[in-house]
Amino acid sequence: MFDIVIPAQNEEKSILATLTTALRLPLKRIIVVINGCSDQTLELTRSIPDPHLHILYFEEALGIDIPRAIGAIYAKALGTEGVLFLDGDMSGNIYANLEQLVAALEAGVDVALTNCYPYITHRAKLANLVLKFRARLNRELDLLKTLGLATPTHGPHALSVRALSILEPESLAIPPLSLAQAKRANLTIKVATSIPHEALRSPRKHRRHARLLSETIMGDCVMAIQSAQGLPLERALGKHSLLGYHPARRFDRLGTWQAACQERGTEYWRHVIYGELV
Numbered sequence: 110m111f112d113i114v115i116p117a118q119n120e121e122k123s124i125l126a127t128l129t130t131a132l133r134l135p136l137k138r139i140i141v142v143i144n145g146c147s148d149q150t151l152e153l154t155r156s157i158p159d160p161h162l163h164i165l166y167f168e169e170a171l172g173i174d175i176p177r178a179i180g181a182i183y184a185k186a187l188g189t190e191g192v193l194f195l196d197g198d199m200s201g202n203i204y205a206n207l208e209q210l211v212a213a214l215e216a217g218v219d220v221a222l223t224n225c226y227p228y229i230t231h232r233a234k235l236a237n238l239v240l241k242f243r244a245r246l247n248r249e250l251d252l253l254k255t256l257g258l259a260t261p262t263h264g265p266h267a268l269s270v271r272a273l274s275i276l277e278p279e280s281l282a283i284p285p286l287s288l289a290q291a292k293r294a295n296l297t298i299k300v301a302t303s304i305p306h307e308a309l310r311s312p313r314k315h316r317r318h319a320r321l322l323s324e325t326i327m328g329d330c331v332m333a334i335q336s337a338q339g340l341p342l343e344r345a346l347g348k349h350s351l352l353g354y355h356p357a358r359r360f361d362r363l364g365t366w367q368a369a370c371q372e373r374g375t376e377y378w379r380h381v382i383y384g385e386l387v
Contacts, residue, residue, distance in 0.1 A: 114184060144170060177281055181194075206303075218269065226257075331346060366380075
């Protein structure tokens with residue numbers, strides 16, 4: 110059976126709705142990665158008495174996308190057959206879409222993506238700029254015709270156990286890079302569902318966050334394009350370095366966590382604070 114990984118950082122307003130949707134799915138484990146929370150996200154998650162719920166608690170912030178890789182490492186160590194990824198703030202009515210992602214894994218798809226931009230005719234300037242980078246990457250990978258602007262950066266998506274065995278944990282924390290690696294490995298990549306962005310019900314963030322997030326995604330796309338071209342990986346575009354939130358990503362935690370999941374010692378149980386094998 111499959112698992113779902115739900116990264117959560119200060120999502121007390123949405124985490125219960127997100128978990129309610131996830132718990133309806135026919136999954137073996139619901140893995141919530143608590144990422145440096147300072148609100149009631151942990152307490153609310155722990156209030157759900159369900160044996161399928163596994164909570165990975167990290168007191169310090171891990172940075173953007175690192176919790177996704179942390180959860181995938183954990184699921185892989187427990188013998189998962191595939192993993193869905195759903196952010197803790199995606200509290201919309203998207204159960205049917207998650208079912209479609211599960212169905213794609215069951216049908217043999219290795220990388221099942223969501224199109225979060227169907228039927229949109231007008232976008233803000235910053236969003237348009239980000240989408241140009243995504244289009245450039247998918248064109249470079251010869252995937253633009255089949256994927257459009259879909260990417261593992263945005264929206265729920267899923268990976269098969271085959272993909273988890275091939276993709277490097279570091280690339281899972283740089284989602285466009287995982288797409289480039291998947292294409293190079295001849296994995297089956299498909300758009301499995303469509304969800305307009307607003308239907309995810311992710312809360313609007315402040316302008317600075319939008320700018321930093323956009324810069325992160327663009328820099329990630331640049332790295333993925335360089336990977337596809339066999340070039341050294343950098344985040345520079347001309348004289349400008351597209352860093353965004355990238356420097357805050359705790360890549361050092363991935364190797365430590367991978368070893369902890371293999372050894373199942375003190376470091377492992379320091380973070381697995383709730384949830385047992387079922």
